[in-house]
Amino acid sequence: xxxxxxxxxxxxxxxxxxxxxxxxxxxxxxxxxxxxxxxxxxxxxxxxxxxxxxxxxxxxxxxxxxxxxxxxxxxxxxxxxxxxxxxxxxxxxxxxxxxxxxxxxxxxxxxxxxxxxxxxxxxxxxxxxxxxxxxxxxxxxxxxxxxxxxxxxxxxxxxxxxxxxxxxxxxxxxxxxxxxxxxxxxxxxxxxxxxxxxxxxxxxxxxxxxxxxxxxxxxxxxxxxxxxxxxxxxxxxxxxxxxxxxxxxxxxxxxxxxxxxxxxxxxxxxxxxxxxxxxxxxxxxxxxxxxxxxxxxxxxxxxxxxxxxxxxxxxxxxxxxxxxxxxxxxxxxxxxxxxxxxxxxxxxxxxxxxxxxxxxxxxxxxxxxxxxxxxxxxxxxxxxxxxxxxxxxxxxxxxxxxx
Numbered sequence: 001x002x003x004x005x006x007x008x009x010x011x012x013x014x015x016x017x018x019x020x021x022x023x024x025x026x027x028x029x030x031x032x033x034x035x036x037x038x039x040x041x042x043x044x045x046x047x048x049x050x051x052x053x054x055x056x057x058x059x060x061x062x063x064x065x066x067x068x069x070x071x072x073x074x075x076x077x078x079x080x081x082x083x084x085x086x087x088x089x090x091x092x093x094x095x096x097x098x099x100x101x102x103x104x105x106x107x108x109x110x111x112x113x114x115x116x117x118x119x120x121x122x123x124x125x126x127x128x129x130x131x132x133x134x135x136x137x138x139x140x141x142x143x144x145x146x147x148x149x150x151x152x153x154x155x156x157x158x159x160x161x162x163x164x165x166x167x168x169x170x171x172x173x174x175x176x177x178x179x180x181x182x183x184x185x186x187x188x189x190x191x192x193x194x195x196x197x198x199x200x201x202x203x204x205x206x207x208x209x210x211x212x213x214x215x216x217x218x219x220x221x222x223x224x225x226x227x228x229x230x231x232x233x234x235x236x237x238x239x240x241x242x243x244x245x246x247x248x249x250x251x252x253x254x255x256x257x258x259x260x261x262x263x264x265x266x267x268x269x270x271x272x273x274x275x276x277x278x279x280x281x282x283x284x285x286x287x288x289x290x291x292x293x294x295x296x297x298x299x300x301x302x303x304x305x306x307x308x309x310x311x312x313x314x315x316x317x318x319x320x321x322x323x324x325x326x327x328x329x330x331x332x333x334x335x336x337x338x339x340x341x342x343x344x345x346x347x348x349x350x351x352x353x354x355x356x357x358x359x360x361x362x363x364x365x366x367x368x369x370x371x372x373x374x375x376x377x378x379x380x381x382x383x384x385x386x387x388x389x390x391x392x393x394x395x396x397x398x399x400x401x402x403x
Contacts, residue, residue, distance in 0.1 A: 004335035008183040015059030019199040026226040027053040033233030035065035039189040040376030046196035057205040061186035067337025069288040072178035074103035081143040117184035123268040124177035141172040232360040236340035249363040253298035256288040290314035304336040348397040
């Protein structure tokens, strides 16, 4: 099947990597998934001296991490004012603290290992196209400000000047949000995994996980491997191996386009209720969203081999209609990627319910770039029998399976 081609995956290494020619017959831990969650988990496990084999059905970062919008936004997935109401103050603040620590840990990793992934903190403005959206933007900003995250309000005139569009009623600019080349970060983490001894096997599809003689047996298209533990870092594809989670972690298809180099427009990123955009240093514009143009909202599809024509048209019209300077801009590439929305918009990180020795980190609801790195550390600490140092109780998978 021909996948839609993501700009982020251009000339990316580790797409056909077998650390050993054959699968090992046994290992301490199998990590399933080679996106940011899987490589982060393998990184922390091997850093703690465990023998790890990572299996990925495509190449490293070939799934959602290599197909996203390039944003680095340390916020709750939900509007923070909504998160306070729905999760309660304690949990909402714990999530905010978690993503901020996760963002700091990634920045530290990038600095320590001199990672060339274009990570830059240029800020992001959340924009409103109608009065309801403006109220939501302002309420989120007000709630964040109460807890130490301050933004700068832009009225319609300031938006017109800074965004180069007359269409926005207002917005709030947050200086601590960034952008990056996500797949290059994943490759850098994978490189450190290899240095630490991780056995990485790409182009290896897991068909089934079984138990036999006190071991966990992971069956793949290239043979079987026995392990003491397994970690599902499978996000949108989790239901294929853990079918009982099919109504808890739902695949949702997102769509992106990238343009030819454009006139300099913004050195910050922006988002609306449904769309998100960056302009990279090479002046190409990356725009995602518009899945509301699909009759299904692109919910419950894990096919990223095609693009939706109505979504494609909506993205192109968003640029040409909202930004007069971009009316004749050509689109160079379009692609889709599969997010994994959990039932409550929080990830499932921890032991798989009723399956001893099996752990998971999945369901990141489109916010995995600022959650996954320390999710891998949390799972590592759980496997070692420790309480995770940085964690949120609301992420435990058992919340969906009360005794």
